[in-house]
Amino acid sequence: xxxxxxxAGGFIGRNLIPKLKGKYDLLCLTRSKxxxxxxxxxFEADLRYLYTFQERLEGIDVVINLAANLxxxxxxxxxxxxxxxxxxxxxxxxxxxxRFIQLSSNSATEDNITEYGKxxxxxxxxxxxxxxxxxxxxxxxxxxxxxxxxxxxxxxHIKKYPIVPVVGHGKTLMQPVYVEDVVEAIIKVIxxxxxxxxxYNIAGPKAITMNELFDSISKTLGKKKPKLHxxxxxxxxxxxxxxxxxxxxxxxxxxxxxxxxxxxxxIQETINDLKYNPLHLExxxxxxxx
Numbered sequence: 001x002x003x004x005x006x007x008a009g010g011f012i013g014r015n016l017i018p019k020l021k022g023k024y025d026l027l028c029l030t031r032s033k034x035x036x037x038x039x040x041x042x043f044e045a046d047l048r049y050l051y052t053f054q055e056r057l058e059g060i061d062v063v064i065n066l067a068a069n070l071x072x073x074x075x076x077x078x079x080x081x082x083x084x085x086x087x088x089x090x091x092x093x094x095x096x097x098x099r100f101i102q103l104s105s106n107s108a109t110e111d112n113i114t115e116y117g118k119x120x121x122x123x124x125x126x127x128x129x130x131x132x133x134x135x136x137x138x139x140x141x142x143x144x145x146x147x148x149x150x151x152x153x154x155x156x157h158i159k160k161y162p163i164v165p166v167v168g169h170g171k172t173l174m175q176p177v178y179v180e181d182v183v184e185a186i187i188k189v190i191x192x193x194x195x196x197x198x199x200y201n202i203a204g205p206k207a208i209t210m211n212e213l214f215d216s217i218s219k220t221l222g223k224k225k226p227k228l229h230x231x232x233x234x235x236x237x238x239x240x241x242x243x244x245x246x247x248x249x250x251x252x253x254x255x256x257x258x259x260x261x262x263x264x265x266x267i268q269e270t271i272n273d274l275k276y277n278p279l280h281l282e283x284x285x286x287x288x289x290x
Contacts (some may be wrong), residue, residue, distance in 0.1 A: 007030075068080065137186065142182055192275050207265070
């Protein structure tokens, strides 16, 4: 079986590829070369432009789409999250690819206010109406060793500051998922016909508050640090103030919005169909934090 993995250079790809290597014939699509792709067949392309990759889908049995834009400008996000999926679907149809696995997000819902959530939802709708044998996986915040952008930022703040800044009241519900649980879910749907034309929530075993997440990370680090809750209006003011100097986009209104949407997901169907058994947060953090 030949599998094309898009977004292979990212955090999920770095953890997925070693598990598939040797079992399947892999072809990876990236925008640039990455060390973990050594010994793997790959090519550089841009999903926003169909001509850069369409011919490489000849003979592909399964496409696993990991590519996504989480943080960049809204117009770029639309191109990367919607236009790219539209192009992938078109290429799959032209080249006879039947199986399509879409890594979406728990934020892909009708009531989500983030541009990321809106674009991922639009992409999911394209996948559902494509006629392909699809499976959509919708993870929450993914964490793990050396990766997970949101998690890494929280970890860095706890390590760096004597008092840890928290956006707002800290009572927003979160359900972080360990990266290897996401990888196992992807692997289990590749050849599992029960997962065809279904969407699955991929999350940790239970929801916790943002305050509890910060405290759990601090405990794993062996550090007990007080938290400083900063009102949303203050965060927005600082973001606007720092915008001209914020070259690395460490703060953005789009990113701040993600801290105000509860994630309290039902994963029972995932457990039933995929024999999904996610790690509890304490176990995952112990594996993730040096």
